[in-house]
Amino acid sequence: MNSLLGSSALTFGPVNQGPPTSHPKLGPPKDSRAVLDAIRRHDVTAYSDTDLKDAMARLRTRPPHPSVSQVLPEVFAIVSEVISRRLGAWRLFDTGFDRKSLPESLQTCWRTADLSRESSGTAATGPDQQTIVDAMLMVHREIQVRPPWDISMPAGFYQALRRQDEKGLLTFEATEEQLLAGLHLFQGNIVQMNAGEGKTVAGAFPAVLHAVAGTSVYVITANNYLAARDADLLAPVYQSLGITVGAVLEYMEDDERRYNYQMAIVYSTMREMGFDYLRDNLKTTASSRVQGKLDAAIIDEADHGLIDEASTPMIISGAPLGNRSPMAKVKKAVTQLIRLQRDVVRELAGELARPDTSLDGASHILAKLLLAEPDNPALEQRLRDNPRRFKEIKSEAEQEQTGLTSELYYVIDPDRRFVTLAEKGRDFLTQCLGPFYDGRSMEESLESLWTNREMPLAERRKKAASLTTRLARQYNLGNQVYQMLRAYLLLERDVDYLVAEDQLVLIDKATGRPKPDAIYQHGLQPALEAKEGLTPNPEGETLGHISVEGFVKQFQSLCGMTGTAIGSQDEFQQKYGLPVTVLPPMHPLQRVDLGYRVYLTDAEKTSAIIDQVISSHELGQPVLVGTLTVEQSQEISRMLSDKAIPHNLLNAVNSDTEAEIIRNAGSFGAATVATNMAGRGTDILLAPGLDGQIAQRCIRLVHQTLEREDGSVEINCLSPREFSVLKSLLLADSGLRVEKEGSPNGLRLTVRLHDTSGITAKPRLLDFALGLRVIGTELNDTPRIDLQLNGRSGRQGSFGVSQTFLSLEDRLLNLHVDGVLKLTKRRDLDGMGRTYYSGQDVDRHVQEVQGIAEHEGETQRALVQDYASVLDHQTRLFYRRRGEVAVAGSPGSGPSLWRDQAQERAIELVSAHFPQVTLEEYDAQFDRLVEEVQLDYQVDCSSLRGWDMNLLPQELGHLFIDRMADLESGLGAKEYAALARSIYLKACDEIWKAHIVELQDSISNQLLASTDHKSAVALYIQRSFQAWQGFWERVNAEFMFRLFAFPSARGYALSTPKVQLNDDVQTLIADRPMALAGDSGSTRRN
Secondary structure, three states: OOOOOOOHHHOOOOOOOOOOOOOOOOOOHHHHHHHHHHHHHOOOOOOOHHHHHHHHHHHHHOOOOOOHHHHHHHHHHHHHHHHHHHOOHHHHHOOOOOHHHOOHHHHHHHHHHHHHHHOOOOOOOOHHHHHHHHHHHHHHHHOOOOOHHHOOOOHHHHHHHHHHOOOOOOOOOOOHHHHHHHHHHHHOOEEEOOOOOOHHHHOHHHHHHHHHOOOOEEEEEOOHHHHHHHHHHHHHHHHHOOOOEEEOOOOOOHHHHHHHHOOOEEEEEHHHHHHHHHHHOOOOOHHHOOOOOOOEEEEEOHHHHHHHOOOOEEEEEEEEOOOOOOHHHHHHHHHHHHHHHHHHHHHHHHHHHOOOOOHHHHHHHHHHHHHHOOOOHHHHHHHHHOOOHHHHHHHHHHHOHHHHOOOOOEEEOOOOOOEEEOHHHHHHHHHHHOOOOOOHHHHHHHHHHHHOOOOOHHHHHHHHHHHHHHHHHHHHHHHHHHHHHHHHHOOOEOOOEEEEOOEEEEEOOOOOOEEOOEEEOOOHHHHHHHHOOOOOOOOEEEEEEEEHHHHHOOOOEEEEEEOOOHHHHHHHHHHHOOOEEEOOOOOOOEEEEEEEEEEOOHHHHHHHHHHHHHHHHHHOOOEEEEOOOHHHHHHHHHHHHHOOOOOEEEOHHHHHHHHHHHHHOOOOOOEEEEOHHHOOOOOOOOOOOHHHHHHHHHHHHHHHHHHHOOOOEEEEEOOHHHHHHHHHHHHHOOOEEEEEEOOOOOOEEEEEEOOOOOOOOOOEEEEEOOOEEEEEOOOOOOHHHHHHHHOOOOHHHOEEEEEEEEEOOOOOHHHHHHHHHOOHHHEEEOOOOOEEEEOHHHHHHHHHHHHHHHHHHHHHHHHHHHHHHHHHHHHHHHHHHHHHHHOOOOOOOOHHHHHHHHHHHHHHHHHHHOOOOOOOOHHHHHHHHHHHHHHHHOOOOHHHOOOOOOOHHHHHHHHHHHHHHHHHHHHOHHHHHHHHHHHHHHHHHHHHHHHHHHHHHHHHHHHHHOOOHHHHHHHHHHHHHHHHHHHHHHHHHHHHHHHHOOOOOOOOOOOOOOOOOOOOOEEEEEOOOOHHHOOOOOEEEO
16 A cells, blocks of 8 residues: 555655665565665674664664665664564573573573572683673573563674574574565565464564654454464564554553553554544544554454455444334244245245156246245255256346246345345235335425425424334334344354354354354344344444444555465455565475365265275374364264264364364374364464374384285375385385385385285275375365465475365355366276366366355455445544544634534525525525524524525524524633534434434345345435435534523533443444345444
8 A cells, every 4th residue: 555665654754865776675576685685784693782772763763864765674684683582592581491402501501600690700611601691690680670671682692692502492583584574564565475484573574664664553463362462472572672562452441552552563453443443433532532543554364354354344332222123023924924935935846846847847947946945955956966957047047037036925046145025025024014115105205295385394393203203113124124034044053153052153254263242233133033032132323333444444554464365366456455465485385285076966075075084094194174164064073973083073162172172183193173263373283293103103004904914005195205204114114115116196105015925916005194184175255265274284394285075066066067077087986986076177177166256255245345335434524524523622623613514504504495596485485494593593584584695694604603602602612612512522423323324224225125236236325425415414403403502601510421332342243234245244342
């Protein structure tokens, strides 16, 4: 979002004063090598800690001439050196460090230092050791009176320690990849780094550089634990350079938050920062706010935060609204509707089973079933028998939907993204519930009422209030019908949510993790609770609302890191203007990715997965099986239990045991079945010596097999290095002989007992692989999630293997069966005689299929954002206007603002009463104006009769301003200013809450009436714009009404209203604001 040059936020002095040629500019990736060379030329290893701190202070306070790019190499060089010291050398003083692992010379230093503390005068054996001992003694003294980062050590200590640390146990050097990542992050890029490559340390470089430029920087992590961990880890680095750092965490109160937000570098989460932004914008004084200026943000796991969660609304909620609609009645009507549809479905299935049904007739029935019940058993059986038909049936359902739905009550999208009522369904529900989805007739009645100039204003208002209440009740009822349909037809237990201890718990589809403090938004939560027989909980009123995308766009500079960015590079560019940079790994990847193996049926696929787990377990290789849903994980777990294979099960149901399961997942022989919980953000550490244990187990298996059966064993290795490891062990075993080597890929060994000759039996096949084996069981809609799962294996250059088992019955492949079946040359049989397809052609086809799903996901996210962006835009404008008033003394917050309000209201009134001026209607129009002004504002404007219509608004405004002056005179200037500000903010906040509800209800009702997204969005945008104009008119009218109704006697007690928030309850909401939205998370804090 920012370029290094030409950005006032990141440049010292005039932009046109560029850096001299001796300092390379930080530009495109091709220039990065020159910048790295410039960093290396700044050798600061001879600097003491004090020298480094002074150098950083000089850079932060130098004259405002050089640009940031000129100081970047020096800043990065200093940070790199401090990282090596504070995260490496200083581990020597860590009481938890295992001193016995150190070289003998350093252990001698410790013993000498201990003796010196007991009896002064003991000398070390050499100059390096004496330097180290002196440092140990100094740290021991100083640590009693000052924090570690405030203790300065001489450069000689670090140089001596490097020479004595022969094993490199105290070495912690920033890698070239981390430096490159820092460069690209500061440029405003999304940086892709492999798992285990050190994203946390990489983020420190741009953070310090922003601090040098005087820019506040926020490092946004995935959760509170990581925010606290990363801030604590890097605090010694930052603070030893004189740069303050803090963390804003969930448990903190306002005073502690305010203090930490004042730090130069702040670690927190999207949730905490977003809530603080909303809360600050609800406050009535500048002093009560906690958050500072949103300058720069560095976002970890950026694809999840900025793409998957982009449309997630963050919501501040207040008091419960109560039951906004007749829940029990709606549930009864919707369940009856579903039963009626199922009766129709049974009749269709019966027609399908009749022997005289023609082929065309069967296709027509199947298309109806696809729209009526996509998971119908009869439909699934027909598609299972002939997978190629799905595509043509879906095409017929989409193209001829109008003609297919006359018998149906509702239509379900084949991809289960949305449900729409058919005409029969609307008629049935209208009979049960009354009008619920189309309020146009009442809107027309309301408009007609306001144009009826014969009726007195007070009476019109009374009738309009009644109509408005009825209209709101109807829209609320329509929304509840819509959400109840979704609860029953689109959301599945143990897939989208689970029920635990009589509570509804949401499941994050991207991570598989439960959200115990989460609820669905806008009526869907109570609908699901009603469906599951739980007590529906009333929703809270919405006080503040903004999406994640809307919030992060408040930052002036934005960048991020993740291990899976390249697949979303188009979205990063389109949504945020952020390019993606992929960095080469620091450690060469040794994981072997075997691609996809596609079976014909789901049963065969699952059976093959079980066989592979058994094989890996027999070899001792730890294996991780990743599933999409809780149900799938439980099914595989049950089958492994039937085979007596010990394993651990990790899903949203038993998430409380996650830490222990992950800790053991890299152990010898471990088998773990998990949902996406075992993907993003999970580090599976391999047990020490694991590869050696696997290799020895393989040798034992060979011996056992050959001793039991006469013949040979053919061992297939997955990589040349694994081949080399195993071959050396086999050759060293005197009881075995490598009979022959070679295979099409050159990685197969044939082994027999040394004292036998001839091969009399078919060789036993054995696969040999080291490290962690990852098995995928189905495609996710985005390849990023699959890559995150695969990335648990092969971290930091270790061995590993990944493979995904699929079937033609899988949801995504089912749409593209022909593409697999035509690859006859890629068809094969596994060891159990099961047919499967694999190879490069299959991999390409599967990737194309997943690419289509990813594109559809992007489209769906864009559709959601079509709605979310409207409210985001209005939210930003509202908060800006409100903030000008809330901050006393800011431009526009004084008397001139109230005069402007008076003038605006005068213009609105004249425009409303004189849409067009005719001689015949003038008197009646003017009389109605006089009536309203007198009724609402106690101002007599009858003296303005006959004034020039061009001057009438101005003169009416003067009367309002005079009324304000009288009030100010009666109260006094100070009390009047406080009163006006209080009344205005209260009017804003009350009407804003109603405005949000109006927009949200409008979305649901547009979707009930139309499946065409473009027309629904167009109508929504039109109505939201009209509502926005009406919102400010209502605010002005309410403000003036309340202000002029206030008694003007001196001494009246004034108080600033406070927004009542239940801060102790924090709820995370997955918002489904539209039928097309699929699964979009949201965050609410009560």
